[in-house]
Amino acid sequence: MPPKLSKDESRAVAFIGLLLGLSLAARLLDRPSPVPIDAQGVDLAALEAANQRELERGSEKELGPGESIDPNTATTDQLMRLPGAGRAVADRIVAERDSVAFRTIEDLDRVRGVGPATLERWAPFLTLPRAQAQAAGVTASAPAVAARSGRPAVPLDINTATAAQLERLPGIGPSLAARIVAYRDSVGRFGNTTELERVRGIGPAMMSKLAPLVRTGS
Numbered sequence: 001m002p003p004k005l006s007k008d009e010s011r012a013v014a015f016i017g018l019l020l021g022l023s024l025a026a027r028l029l030d031r032p033s034p035v036p037i038d039a040q041g042v043d044l045a046a047l048e049a050a051n052q053r054e055l056e057r058g059s060e061k062e063l064g065p066g067e068s069i070d071p072n073t074a075t076t077d078q079l080m081r082l083p084g085a086g087r088a089v090a091d092r093i094v095a096e097r098d099s100v101a102f103r104t105i106e107d108l109d110r111v112r113g114v115g116p117a118t119l120e121r122w123a124p125f126l127t128l129p130r131a132q133a134q135a136a137g138v139t140a141s142a143p144a145v146a147a148r149s150g151r152p153a154v155p156l157d158i159n160t161a162t163a164a165q166l167e168r169l170p171g172i173g174p175s176l177a178a179r180i181v182a183y184r185d186s187v188g189r190f191g192n193t194t195e196l197e198r199v200r201g202i203g204p205a206m207m208s209k210l211a212p213l214v215r216t217g218s
Contacts (some may be wrong), residue, residue: 063125070127071108072101072170083121089113094173101171101206106131155215158196159189170209176201190216 063069063081071079071093079090089111096102096111105128108114123130156165158180166177176199183199184190193214196202202210 065124068125068127070170072097072128073168073172082125084118085122097171098173098176098201100203101209102128103205103209104128104131155213157217158193158214159184159216169213171206172210192216 061081062083067081069078069081076087076090076094079085079093080087082090092111092113093108102108105119105123105126107128108119108122108126109116156169158166163174163177163181166172166180167174172180179201180196180199187198190196193211193216194207196210196214197204197207
């Protein structure tokens with residue numbers, strides 16, 4: 001049998017129990033009540049999709065009437081201003097043009113995610129000619145094209161041009177301009193313009209487009 005407690009010991013045990021009970025009650029009273037959350041009507045998937053579209057669209061608004069860009073020189077953010085163009089499509093356009101420049105609007109059809117319907121929406125905002133017009137021989141002079149696109153009106157010296165100046169040439173994006181400068185710094189001056197084809201990403205098709213716009217020396 002457990003030892004029998006005296007009256008004083010019993011009172012002490014009862015007092016301690018009372019203190020513990022009061023302490024527990026105070027903690028329960030201080031605990032904040034749970035806030036009910038009504039999740040009915042909240043479409044989390046729709047919110048996530050909207051956020052993703054906002055991220056892809058970027059901060060720029062879509063191109064408006066009278067505005068146009070050259071897909072061979074535009075930045076990713078500028079390309080994202082084309083109707084319905086997201087960052088993924090803009091990135092693929094840049095990657096494709098670094099390989100082979102776009103000569104007509106229809107050339108953009110080789111970019112994954114861009115089809116005939118998209119090209120029809122983009123046509124008013126692109127500086128490139130339609131394939132039918134080029135086939136019919138309707139072409140602008142080099143100075144006129146340069147004036148529209150912001151390209152240099154006189155041939156650019158590829159031995160002294162900076163990367164930023166090279167980016168103004170058709171089909172030359174930041175990565176390709178950097179490779180031209182790196183090749184020039186490594187090998188030396190270009191002896192003639194056709195030596196540009198030694199730079200990775202520049203082939204005969206692009207060279208034919210660059211020929212009237214570049215030079216080596218005066």
